[in-house]
Amino acid sequence: MLAAGTLLERLADAAEDVDARFRAIAAEYAATLVRVARGYEADEQRQQDLVQDMLFAIWSALPRFEGRASVRTWVYRIAHNVAVSHVLKQRRDALSRAVPIEDAKIGALVRDAAREAEGREAVQKLAALVRALRPADAQIVLLYLEGLEHDDIAEITGLSRENVAVKIHRIKGALTRAMQEGEVR
Amino acid sequence: MSRDRLDDLGALWRGQPTEGLAVDATPEALRARAEKLARQSLRRNVRETVAGVIGAAATGWIGWAMPIPLSRAGAALIVLATIWILAVLWRRGRARPAPAPAAPTAEHLAHLRAELVRERDLLGSVWLWYLAPLVPGLVLMPLGMILEVAKRAPAAWTWLTMLTWIACGAAAMVAVAWMNRRKSRQLARQIEALDARNSP
Numbered sequence: 001m002l003a004a005g006t007l008l009e010r011l012a013d014a015a016e017d018v019d020a021r022f023r024a025i026a027a028e029y030a031a032t033l034v035r036v037a038r039g040y041e042a043d044e045q046r047q048q049d050l051v052q053d054m055l056f057a058i059w060s061a062l063p064r065f066e067g068r069a070s071v072r073t074w075v076y077r078i079a080h081n082v083a084v085s086h087v088l089k090q091r092r093d094a095l096s097r098a099v100p101i102e103d104a105k106i107g108a109l110v111r112d113a114a115r116e117a118e119g120r121e122a123v124q125k126l127a128a129l130v131r132a133l134r135p136a137d138a139q140i141v142l143l144y145l146e147g148l149e150h151d152d153i154a155e156i157t158g159l160s161r162e163n164v165a166v167k168i169h170r171i172k173g174a175l176t177r178a179m180q181e182g183e184v185r
Numbered sequence: 186m187s188r189d190r191l192d193d194l195g196a197l198w199r200g201q202p203t204e205g206l207a208v209d210a211t212p213e214a215l216r217a218r219a220e221k222l223a224r225q226s227l228r229r230n231v232r233e234t235v236a237g238v239i240g241a242a243a244t245g246w247i248g249w250a251m252p253i254p255l256s257r258a259g260a261a262l263i264v265l266a267t268i269w270i271l272a273v274l275w276r277r278g279r280a281r282p283a284p285a286p287a288a289p290t291a292e293h294l295a296h297l298r299a300e301l302v303r304e305r306d307l308l309g310s311v312w313l314w315y316l317a318p319l320v321p322g323l324v325l326m327p328l329g330m331i332l333e334v335a336k337r338a339p340a341a342w343t344w345l346t347m348l349t350w351i352a353c354g355a356a357a358m359v360a361v362a363w364m365n366r367r368k369s370r371q372l373a374r375q376i377e378a379l380d381a382r383n384s385p
Contacts, residue, residue, distance in 0.1 A: 003270060018212075022212055022215075023212070024257065026210050030203070030210075031203040034203040035198065035199070035201065035203060052210070055210040055215065056215050056218060058286075058287045059212060059215045059217075060219065061286040061287055065287070066287070069287070074287050077286075077287045077288070077289065078286045080290050081285075081286060081287075081288070081290055081293045082219065082292055084293055084294060085283075085297060085298070088297045088301075088375075088379070089297075110311070119261075119334065120201075120202075122197060123197060123198065123201040126194065126197070126198060134378075135294065135310040135379075136290075136291075136294065136378075139290055144195065145194065145195045145198040145199070145201065146195070146198070147195055147199065152262060155289070156289045156290065156343075157291060158288075158289025158290055158291030158292055159291060176372050
């Protein structure tokens with residue numbers, strides 16, 4: 001049996017440990033969370049709230065993080081889950097206007113991205129395009145843009161690797177079609 | 186070729202400046218927020234329960250104070266209906282627990298869809314679980330009073346009062362049912378939009 005003092009000390013140590021781990025994660029993934037928020041929310045104030053919600057969810061879930069997944073995958077999962085919930089609760093009207101990836105105008109974006117001087121504008125357009133997508137498609141596009149591999153995307157989304165591959169294939173297909181139609185030069 | 190262009194887009198996305206957002210993310214601030222949320226949740230639950238109990242108790246007290254048996258029976262039926270409505274709200278009106286924060290997003294989407302379906306069904310059937318149970322009590326309570334007054338008033342007054350009461354009550358109920366039905370249809374459209382993501 002543990003003495004009361006020892007138990008309290010251990011609990012305090014555990015809380016400090018969680019806080020220290022949280023600070024490290026927040027510092028490491030702050031930019032990632034901001035990018036995810038921009039991919040789901042257009043309003044800057046709400047983006048800020050969304051990042052705050054993501055950090056809150058990460059901090060709340062941290063004591064139960066057992067390290068089965070990588071920290072990166074875990075952070076992405078939480079960030080996207082919070083963002084998807086935000087979209088479905090705060091922007092319900094936008095949901096009915098969301099388009100599938102095949103209808104997105106990727107070609108024009110790539111053309112804009114090719115002009116270095118307009119890089120910032122191209123990022124804003126890209127974020128706007130992602131926000132117009134259905135939540136599940138937006139998630140895959142964002143994770144792909146973040147440079148994650150198919151396996152990681154499958155683990156985060158809960159979709160099969162094959163399903164993820166099909167979705168990414170569609171993104172590329174939309175791009176190829178846009179190029180063939182002369183939208184991208 | 187397209188792969189290279191998509192990679193360019195990815196590099197552009199990852200390279201965007203992100204310093205603009207100022208977020209207070211210290212563990213102390215988050216702990217304070219968790220405590221505030223817990224307090225808000227407790228207050229909301231207490232407020233809803235107290236409102237329901239006060240509503241039922243007030244109706245019961247009014248009914249008990251009435252000398253007319255028919256009105257007293259009506260008040261008792263309203264109290265029973267209120268208890269029934271609170272029970273339905275307790276059982277079907279509460280949000281179901283969300284999956285773990287780090288669960289796959291597909292689980293979260295399934296949960297959010299289930300919540301939309303629950304809300305849609307609840308609002309779409311308001312007439313059945315909310316309005317219909319109140320009808321017997323809302324008819325009997327004033328009817329007892331009107332009939333009592335009618336013993337000393339002209340027949341025309343009795344009919345006019347009864348018809349006015351029925352018209353106002355029916356209009357209020359139709360309005361409540363219509364508003365909830367409208368909201369339920371909006372939710373149905375959102376569910377359709379959410380389901381469309383799985384279409385080939």
